[in-house]
Amino acid sequence: MEAKELEPQKTPVKENEGFRKKTNIPDKKSSGKGPELKPGYFKSRKVKKRIANIFTTLILVAVSIVLLTPIYWMVITSLKPMSEIVQFPPTLFPDEIVWSNYAETIQAFPFFRYAFNTLIITVCVVVGSVLSNSFIAYGFAKISFPGRNLIFALVLATMMIPGFVTMIPQYILFTQLGWVGTYLPLIVPAFFGNAFFIFLMRQFYMSINNELIEAAKIDGASHFYIWSRIMLPLTKPALITIAIFSFNGAWNDFLGPLLYIHDESMYTLQIGLQTFQSQTTTQWNYLMAGSTMVLIPVVILFFVCQKYFIEGMDLTGGTKG
Numbered sequence: 001m002e003a004k005e006l007e008p009q010k011t012p013v014k015e016n017e018g019f020r021k022k023t024n025i026p027d028k029k030s031s032g033k034g035p036e037l038k039p040g041y042f043k044s045r046k047v048k049k050r051i052a053n054i055f056t057t058l059i060l061v062a063v064s065i066v067l068l069t070p071i072y073w074m075v076i077t078s079l080k081p082m083s084e085i086v087q088f089p090p091t092l093f094p095d096e097i098v099w100s101n102y103a104e105t106i107q108a109f110p111f112f113r114y115a116f117n118t119l120i121i122t123v124c125v126v127v128g129s130v131l132s133n134s135f136i137a138y139g140f141a142k143i144s145f146p147g148r149n150l151i152f153a154l155v156l157a158t159m160m161i162p163g164f165v166t167m168i169p170q171y172i173l174f175t176q177l178g179w180v181g182t183y184l185p186l187i188v189p190a191f192f193g194n195a196f197f198i199f200l201m202r203q204f205y206m207s208i209n210n211e212l213i214e215a216a217k218i219d220g221a222s223h224f225y226i227w228s229r230i231m232l233p234l235t236k237p238a239l240i241t242i243a244i245f246s247f248n249g250a251w252n253d254f255l256g257p258l259l260y261i262h263d264e265s266m267y268t269l270q271i272g273l274q275t276f277q278s279q280t281t282t283q284w285n286y287l288m289a290g291s292t293m294v295l296i297p298v299v300i301l302f303f304v305c306q307k308y309f310i311e312g313m314d315l316t317g318g319t320k321g
Helices: 017-023 041-078 100-108 111-142 148-160 167-177 184-192 195-206 210-218 223-234 236-251 255-260 269-276 284-304 306-312
Strands: none
Touching (some): 041 284, 100 269, 100 284, 111 148, 111 223, 111 269, 167 184, 184 236, 223 236, 236 284, 255 269, 269 284, 284 306
């Protein structure tokens, strides 16, 4: 019988662990995709993420408390009697809730008449702001003409001019036009655009695909048709954002009606609230009750349009092109 040749047995060679660590060679037991993760790695990441979330939540709660404190103080002051308002130290919650402050506030001046006047001015300003700013921004974003960028830069530069600088020239102009004593000085400027709103709308228009406009032009559409039928529906969040800002500015405007309106029957709510202030005393319970009622429409509008408002403040919104 032939003797079988015995193959030499291979003795396992001990690997150099130090060399493996230096060269980051994965262990055979590992998946081979990289160095083996330490035990508890994912657990530590979850803990760090949870701590970061808790820290962020605490900051947001603290900021919210700071911002909501004046509103809370206004509401509770509107429910206190005058004797409790002036006492020291002040109370964080009224000892006696006086709901009659709201009824007496409405009866102290023509509240509903002033509210109607304010609503007329606000609606006209909102309509003018939305239409004019969106139309002007469309020209800067989608129509090529000589000096477009220079004119747009000049428009943005007007944001650096304080409103008080142009107050006297505007008053002289409106006086010569015979508009003082009417709502026209408060409404007409809204139809001539606002630098910030133009910038906001232009950023939205710039993010919309130009192929939509080219296709509409091939079909014979004019720029006005493209703006009204194609661009406006695509920029709904930005339009609602402009509407909210315009509503808030017109609804709470005090200086404009004070300058241009002289007839008491044409007063707005902001001027009507001055009924409770004099040189010697202030009826804080009535003033805060009136301020609370004036604030309610703004709060309701914000919560109803909150989703669109957040989207509208995103300057990269729209359809990417």
